[in-house]
Amino acid sequence: MNTPQHGRHRGLVARLLLMAAASFAFGFALVPLYDVFCEVTGFGSRERLRGPAVAAAAAPDRARTVTVEFTASVPSDMAWRLQPQVAALEVQPGQLYEAHFIATNLAPHAATAVAVPGVTPARALRHFRKTECFCFAPQSFAAGEQRELPVRFLVDRELPAGVDRLTLAYTFYDAARAPASGGGG
Amino acid sequence: MVEAAVAMDHAGHAAPARGLTRWLTSTNHKDIGTLYLVFALVMFLVGGAMALLIRAELHAPGLQLVNPGFYNQILTVHALLMVFGAVMPATVGLANWMIPLQIGAADMALPRLNLFSFWLLFFASVLLTSTLFLPGGAPAAGWTLYPPLVLQSGSAFPVAIFSIHLMGASSIMGAINVIVTVLNMRTPGMTLLKMPLFCWAWLITAYLLIAVMPVFAGSVTMLLTDYFLATSFFNPAGGGDPVLYQHVFWFFGHPEVYIMILPAFGIVSEIIPTFARKPIFGYDSMVYAIASIAFLSFIVWAHHMFTVGMPVAGQLFFMMATMLIAVPTGVKVFNWTATLWRGSISFEPPMLFALAFLFLFTLGGLSGLMMAIAPVDLQYHDSYFIVAHFHYVLVPGAVFAIIAGVYYWLPKWTGHQYSVRLGQWHFWLTAISVNVMFFPQHFLGLAGMPRRIPDYATPFADWNAVSTIGSFVFGFAQLLFVWLVWRCARGGERATAQVWDGAHGLEWTVPSPPPYHTFATPPELR
Numbered sequence A: 001m002n003t004p005q006h007g008r009h010r011g012l013v014a015r016l017l018l019m020a021a022a023s024f025a026f027g028f029a030l031v032p033l034y035d036v037f038c039e040v041t042g043f044g045s046r047e048r049l050r051g052p053a054v055a056a057a058a059a060p061d062r063a064r065t066v067t068v069e070f071t072a073s074v075p076s077d078m079a080w081r082l083q084p085q086v087a088a089l090e091v092q093p094g095q096l097y098e099a100h101f102i103a104t105n106l107a108p109h110a111a112t113a114v115a116v117p118g119v120t121p122a123r124a125l126r127h128f129r130k131t132e133c134f135c136f137a138p139q140s141f142a143a144g145e146q147r148e149l150p151v152r153f154l155v156d157r158e159l160p161a162g163v164d165r166l167t168l169a170y171t172f173y174d175a176a177r178a179p180a181s182g183g184g185g
Numbered sequence B: 001m002v003e004a005a006v007a008m009d010h011a012g013h014a015a016p017a018r019g020l021t022r023w024l025t026s027t028n029h030k031d032i033g034t035l036y037l038v039f040a041l042v043m044f045l046v047g048g049a050m051a052l053l054i055r056a057e058l059h060a061p062g063l064q065l066v067n068p069g070f071y072n073q074i075l076t077v078h079a080l081l082m083v084f085g086a087v088m089p090a091t092v093g094l095a096n097w098m099i100p101l102q103i104g105a106a107d108m109a110l111p112r113l114n115l116f117s118f119w120l121l122f123f124a125s126v127l128l129t130s131t132l133f134l135p136g137g138a139p140a141a142g143w144t145l146y147p148p149l150v151l152q153s154g155s156a157f158p159v160a161i162f163s164i165h166l167m168g169a170s171s172i173m174g175a176i177n178v179i180v181t182v183l184n185m186r187t188p189g190m191t192l193l194k195m196p197l198f199c200w201a202w203l204i205t206a207y208l209l210i211a212v213m214p215v216f217a218g219s220v221t222m223l224l225t226d227y228f229l230a231t232s233f234f235n236p237a238g239g240g241d242p243v244l245y246q247h248v249f250w251f252f253g254h255p256e257v258y259i260m261i262l263p264a265f266g267i268v269s270e271i272i273p274t275f276a277r278k279p280i281f282g283y284d285s286m287v288y289a290i291a292s293i294a295f296l297s298f299i300v301w302a303h304h305m306f307t308v309g310m311p312v313a314g315q316l317f318f319m320m321a322t323m324l325i326a327v328p329t330g331v332k333v334f335n336w337t338a339t340l341w342r343g344s345i346s347f348e349p350p351m352l353f354a355l356a357f358l359f360l361f362t363l364g365g366l367s368g369l370m371m372a373i374a375p376v377d378l379q380y381h382d383s384y385f386i387v388a389h390f391h392y393v394l395v396p397g398a399v400f401a402i403i404a405g406v407y408y409w410l411p412k413w414t415g416h417q418y419s420v421r422l423g424q425w426h427f428w429l430t431a432i433s434v435n436v437m438f439f440p441q442h443f444l445g446l447a448g449m450p451r452r453i454p455d456y457a458t459p460f461a462d463w464n465a466v467s468t469i470g471s472f473v474f475g476f477a478q479l480l481f482v483w484l485v486w487r488c489a490r491g492g493e494r495a496t497a498q499v500w501d502g503a504h505g506l507e508w509t510v511p512s513p514p515p516y517h518t519f520a521t522p523p524e525l526r
């Protein structure tokens, strides 16, 4: 069917197909772009949220107190309990603190959980630094075991002036159903 | 057999094949246009039946007819079928029938691809509907398919995703066909800025399709790999982020709503001048308005996500960009209205539906503007207010325009004039019931009724009952339309070539019905 008509269309069709392929690739490119975008806009990257931070050695800002609230949740289909030991802590920017979460494996068998952290408000995220956290690695528990899990953190002195309260949240996921530490996305 | 059909197509004079073979193998743009339109009508009725089931459940508080899980499945499939099975194929059908006739081309540029895209769509839709009956049922997370909820779908999940891939492929092929036809096959002398507005609207829609359908294909592919291969694009346990899905989805999703409405703009821009007996006001600005709407549609997606915890700067940007779309949209509404100004207007069914479109689409645009205001959207989001908004822009918006287009071109297609009285009955029943059905949903939303829930608190009962009554009147009124179309296909008073005394354009220079092959030699432009 090689009428001159078809020859005339071929170039345009090829260009349009290329456009479609480029859009398909762009859809996937949005995944890394999303991280770049979050970093640039000051959201902070997911890497930073999940990995240890270096605590800048600075004198604490005695003039300022910030409330850090703790909260934890577990998907309804998981036999776990996770609770903060205290609901909130008054902290001074620049100083290192330690807080504890109490985790219980309610299942009659050993199990491993991954804790995923979150910090709100978003603009406080890059100023909240965890030097040590149970969320850096999967946590294994024997059947029925209960344990205290520590997190050491500081809020740095560059925390924007308007923020006087921030929330650190953890969600537990079953490691058996999730790829271990840090996979894919 | 395809070979034969193509060969005869190129011969340009052969008669259509007989019986079923014609409909299975034809590459003729008129046949394929008819197939698309009939298919869209069937899907409109199937999706409509699902909607009536939903409304029946919502007629009174409590759970009466279906269990909540099935409710969410039927809700999801209703939306997907209406978007991908009814509205989009109907506009593709109109494009197939009318673009070659409007630009003086003998056929679409790629007839075999055309045949392929229709049948792909057909099987994809059947596949999607079948998930309702497969183990685990259809996806139940809404048409937006948000993870993590959608990842809890049963074993029919890959079938649903695959059907979406096929529908996407089909519409991309359709879009390529439209672009190639419009750019390469216009009759000599028809410059781009002399082209009918319906062709313009479709040309830009086709570019939108090519730009965003693959992104949607990508996002559902990521869902699939999250489901089977634990890639964790969107799974927080593995380092992913569900909000990322929302960004990718809406990068497709917002242009998608314009994919549904731009062809409607094109149809209305054909009808209003005909029945006002005046040329369209501001042709050039109409073209630029469509183009700027299409461009802006790429930078507003996060107005669907004001509640996810975006930085304030982001909310402001998306709020402003969204409101900016109201400017070119306003230009269009102004131009349609200005075309009516001092026209000698008559009210045949196509015009009635086009005028109702003008009023009611604008109303939907206004509720859109309300939701574009980020701070107040926190209240409207995921309430019935948004359900009212998008049904106003989609039903008395896109669907009314499609119906108007069918009323406008039906005598051309069949060669028969239909009963205008019956059409008027259909119009008034439809136009009144659509408001009875959707207007109260604004009140429900403002009062706090959430969407996608089969049960609700008793204070919402009255307006829900009103809405359900409206929906049943609306649903059954459409049977009048089916009856009218059927009768018109079978016979009736002979239609002239021009059909409507105010109609201008190449499609009105060929006889009604047009011969199987038209414009074998490119026509002269007057």
Ligand code: HEM
Binding pocket: B144, B257, B258, B260, B261, B303, B304, B305, B322, B323, B325, B326, B329, B364, B365, B366, B367, B368, B369, B371, B372, B373, B377, B380, B381, B382, B386, B389, B390, B393, B394, B397, B398
């Ligand atoms: C001036 C024009 C428009 C504006 C300002 C506008 C604005 C918005 C906003 C802000 C939302 C999100 C509300 C929320 O989730 O809280 C929304 C949702 C929606 N709009 Fe529009 N819109 C406009 C036109 C249209 C058109 C023309 C269509 C389709 C033909 C459309 C279809 C939809 C749909 C389907 C949704 C709901 C999506 C979902 O969550 O399922 N809109 N609109």
Ligand SMILES: [Cu+2]
Binding pocket: B253, B254, B257, B300, B301, B303, B304
């Ligand atoms: Cu939108």
